[in-house]
Amino acid sequence: MAEDRARIGHIEALTRKALWLSNWMIHHANHIRPNVDGVKVGGHQASSASMAAMMSALYFGVLRPEDRVAVKPHAAPVFHAIQYLLGKQTREKLIDFRAFGGAQSYPSRTKDTDDVDISTGSVGLGVAFTAFASLIQDYVRAKPWADRSRPEGRMVALVGDAELDEGNVYECLLEGWKHGLRNTWWVIDYNRQSLDGVVREGLYDRIEAIFRAFDWNIVTLKYGALQRAAFAEPGGDRLKLWIDAAPNAVYSALMFRGGAAWRERLTDEIGDQGPVSALIARRSDEELATLMANLGGHCVPSLIEQFEAAGSDKPTVFIAYTVKGWATPLAGHKDNHAGQMTGAQIEQLRAAMKVREGHEWEPFEGMNDAEGVRKFLEQVPFNAGGSRRLTSPQVETLGPQFVGTGPTSTQAAFGRILDAIAKTDSDLARRIVTTSPDVTVSTNLGPWVNRRNLFARSEMADVFQKEAIPSTQKWRFTPEGQHLELGIAEMNLFLMLGAAGLSHSLFGERLLPIGTLYDPFISRGLDALNYACYQDARFLLVATPSGVSLAGEGGAHQSIASPLIGMAQDGLASFEPAFADELSIIMDWAFDYMQRQGDARPDLADWPRDVTGGSVYLRLSTRTIEQPSRPVDKPLTDGIIRGAYWLKPPTPQCEVVIAYQGVLAQEAIEAAARIGGDRRNVAVLAVTSADRLNAGWHGAQRARLHGDGDARSHIENLLADAPRHAGLITAIDGHPATLGWLGSVLGHRTITLGVEHFGQTGTVYDLYRHFGIDADAMVAAARSLMPGW
Template identity: 85%
Template sequence: MPEAKMGRVEAIEALTRKALWLASWMVHHANHIRPNVDGVKVGGHQASSASMAAIMATLYFGVLRPEDRVAIKPHAAPTFHAIQYLMGRQSRQKLIDFRAFGGAQSYPSRTKDTGDVDFSTGSVGLGVAFTAFASMVQDYVRAKPWADTTRPEGRMIALAGDAELDEGNIYECLLEGWKHGLRNCWWVIDYNRQSLDGVVREGLYDRIEGIFRAFGWRVVTLKYGALQRAAFAEPGGDRLKAWIDRAPNDLYSALMFRGGAAWRERLTGEIGDQGPVSALLDRRSDDELATLMGNLGGHCVESLLEQFEAAGSDEPTVFIAYTVKGWGTPLAGHKDNHAGQMTAAQIEQLRAAHGIREGHEWEPFEGLDQAQDLQAFLNAVPFNKQASRRLSSPAVRGIGPQFVGTGATSTQAAFGRILDAIAKTDSALAERIVTTSPDVTVSTNLGAWVNRRNLFARREMVDLFQKEAIPSTQKWRFTPEGQHIELGIAEMNLFLMLGATGLSHSLFGERLLPIGTLYDPFIARGLDALNYACYQDARFMVVGTPSGVSLAGEGGAHQSIGSPLIGMSQDGLASFEPAFADELAIIIDWAFDYMQRSGDARPDLADWPRDVTGGSVYLRLSTRSIEQIPREMSTPLADDIIRGGYWLKPPTPQCDVVIAYQGVLASEAIEAAARIGGDHRAVAVLAVTSADRLNAGWEATQRARLHGDDTQQSHIERLLSGVPRHAGMITVIDGHPATLGWLGGVMGHRTLPLGVEHFGQTGTVTDLYRHFGIDAAAIARACRSLFGAR
């Protein structure tokens, strides 16, 4: 008779075992077999991967659809790579090179892995929270008249370790999700009750459950597997269940590690009754008893399928799945197993248990029966139906720079007017912009935009102040057509929202152009999430305003110092700090195009590789008004603004000193130049719009020369080539002086950098500029000190 086809549960159980073996072997091979030329620990997380093996196999092989998006628990990366390999989405060589250059990444990465990674993970907690914001963005997109609603809604799913719930950004996210009516979001918690440093506190489950219920989530607890539930139905089973329920976390873990004989001794001693309980235990061998006690809900495919498939509504749902860290391996339950690895003897023990022949460790179906049935099953897995799950959306055409007139103004005010001018149009650009801000919408000059474009909500909400005829400058209503997403005061949430909106084209097939505003010093409060968004190659514009000690009356807590250096050092982010409104108009117009670019470039050779590949943009703006320069915006000037700098007053062969400024100190630089000119000294003034762009172009040129290309010349080299070698240079910025101090190294000019290195305080702008030595008089003194040094 022909062999019966493998059932669904049986197939997933077999693939769970295979994913468990491959994940364990991947880490072992990387650490103990592959040559280690530098002797540095390779690492990996065999135990953390093992605890999620059944959960992940059940989801990927039984539940997920192509439109679903998943954030993997960072430490379960080996299991993820193994599953991708079994589905034909990851190469064997990538597994062999796990944690090596060009191999599968230590933590799943959208940009570094070739596997089907939806959300990068690694900084724990951020991937979890990101799924909630992705769900909100999906709702935003689907509410718009231009959206393709024939594409099915997906579930945004996070697989999280219980220790990840210590991260504060998760709870900030829960509050924001409650406010926005979160839907289609699942979080699956690997409740293994062990963290990096030990076993978690008793009673954690009650705290987790209570928090999620308070925020309107449905809580599904997966505590007992099918084997345990069957045992509970036997005579004496109620006593066994009661013992499991009251067993301390550390005791349960310790007994899991010790095995069946230890379970029998403990259970016999504590609940053995020479009657039904003893009989229940006696009917099982030591191995069977160990299997029974390890059959928690998070390891039982039958139970997982049952609960995942029962969650049919769009209600946000958290599955708390009881597991054992290291399940299915000799490390199971040991408190040191987080970073621990199996010894050679232990991996051989696991090999024998899985029937793996030496030399066949990477074979997809080694040690499994019915390989053809398993392959047929994998071919039919719903999640595996599409070759690529990454979507795309055409770029949105720009409408050109929106110049906003002359006269004294601040860059922050100009930003608001530029957005308002765009809001007045019926362009595709205007309809794809989405703004967001952590409760500083008005004070960052987004008010006019919101008045015209409204706030987003899935259901219409009346502005009661307007309905009651109470005068207000804020004519805001919540509507599905709205284009501003209101957030609370949590910068982590801002950058997670920008990351999610900035990936909408790839996740949901619709292009969005997100703009987020916040007070410039508070970029540091969301820096982890900003870095995370850039690492995913999300595309957005972040506007930090107001900035620097120019925000004089607010004091040191609101005055930024190091944010220009953040802009320079953050990969994936082009940073600008314009002084004048016409510069800002050019930069914003360019930014909308830059945010939508894609292409290949060699970062080691290209003059500015992101000009090909695109990226996100950071604008550092000010509330201080300065007189604008009446001028025509020529194409060469616009190009230089984008490249990072131009000559406001070019150097002559007799030039004695260059004053290079960035941002709002343009007025002080110009005044200082006039004072030095009165000393009959030749002075040049360099307007830096982006130290980031100038520096990166210069660095790229050095790399090109190292590769033998001597034809390259960076923009800053071209600008400074006409400055006599004897001339000195003063750099000045309302921020850390290191932002511009490197300019002296380009051509070897003596340089004195001025800026702000210490916390500010309250006062007038005049007071603080004088205190920090960045006023016109201080700049002039610095110039004269260089003359004396010649």
């Protein structure tokens, strides 16, 4: 018992220290550190304070090295403070909080140097990510090639109650229920305040009902140990009834006003000169304020007790009642979300924490048993062992899987390439995991799934097959399966890809995730896609069908801006091949690119991402076109990967260049033949990746600005072959700005063809003619660029 009391005492001391450091970090950044641009630095003192005890109980008392945590974004200062106390963060980073090179505003796997498991920042995404990380942990552990000696970890999300307004949280809950979610904890900071005010009454009942519907364990931490002890006193039942009935706004307001206000209100409303009055009278104003602030989310003994009692692998939500701004002068005020303590208020907190001036950053300053706490930190289970960032060897690729030269679409070719890989007994095939939001068949993953099956922790037979009903799809669920079927929610797709794409770091096993969806619906999950890339997750995104070539489906199923998304999204290399051989080369390169850590293929390093690797996006089409019959040599392969090659090179007499990306190859070739039939030289530039061409061009510009006068990008070298007087026509089944910048590279006169408006139903030829991207439009554009024609 004495050992337990000492442990609790140490965690309580560390809670106070984390509370101080987080508040001082924000105060220093906003009021002491020079502010050269006058822009508010920001930080969230109140949101940090409400989670100080919960996070301290977890990190110092409950978590193990195998656990993975997504921290509430606005509690980042507490996280950095805890990492500092654990020796995983430097004082300099805390001093530079929210400054260039300092601790990040929100925990970041890629930008912070301390031990961030899961990036957070766009609220709700980190919460849902933990569920998908748990599903991926189950997937990996079910495989015969996995190292099962590593213990299972809990995927823990520290959740602000206002985050539960985010729709992706509920999409995630439904998907988790479908897949039998395990080993997931969500700890809700139920402080009942958000950015703009106090949340609605009765929210707790709604939260509880939702989690009960999805079969989660629910643990409510409403009362702290002091409150429970008071309830056991004569008159305590009256106090408990008052607390339970108190509106959120009233409780928050009284927290801000303090002990005298508590005494006045309680005496007026429940005082009867009997037991409850005596209960109140026995406590000073300070003691009464401490009692009323002793909610479950701030009581370390209660938190430790409930966390340690949750031994089941069933998903568990802890609803912890807290006060926003707890233990600070900001506690309870409705404006405290973005509010900051004044100089007088921080001095009030300093006095309460016994921190001497000039010793604000000292980890053990003001502690009664500093040496005991120091020794306790050395034994904290979470801090045991080495790095919690794991590694996994790279998987060797198989080389391009060429699938014939007959007429085909890139979508169909993708299915055949993946099927060819599925037939092999290779480590590459074993490490691929596919997923799709209910469009598995229509994105050509069917052959892969038929060979490699769907994943489930326990075997489930295909009922149609069992009943001898003919079907092209063999939907067998098995622990050996390699496809994760999702419902129609693109946010879930990108969160799943993010979790699978970090499996090597989170769980020590390499996965090569492939996700498919309809190209226009990338926008529905764009926040989660950006989030996955921000974490440096590695995956292959296959989006099909694309453009207005899905003519019969109308504008709602046609994509315009997705090529621009592919260009602008950091961490995502975007391609739009026209031909199956191009796709074969790109996919083989992608499997290598997804695994790079900084030492691969320097020969193709047109920009830094080529060395460090990343994720890959393929924009494919359902439209069948003729395929070229040609040898695939190294120059062609390099051009495809760098982003472009001459399908028909220019001569010194060249008058016009047609540069196309994707499925418009057929129109570009036809237009070139018609113009060339008039004895004019027309060159055709096949662009496979406007993204990589543009990135290489900007990379060369930066190199020249930094003194490398010889730096030239791939697109500069290609267009140098075309005479300056030649006109340039760019064409894409997508937004024309994707290729419109090509005219700026060397100053060629340019006409840009593409799609800028929502489409409508019709044939491909109707829509291409309507939008001016057919061969006739290219011929007309060439005529305007060629004087005298």
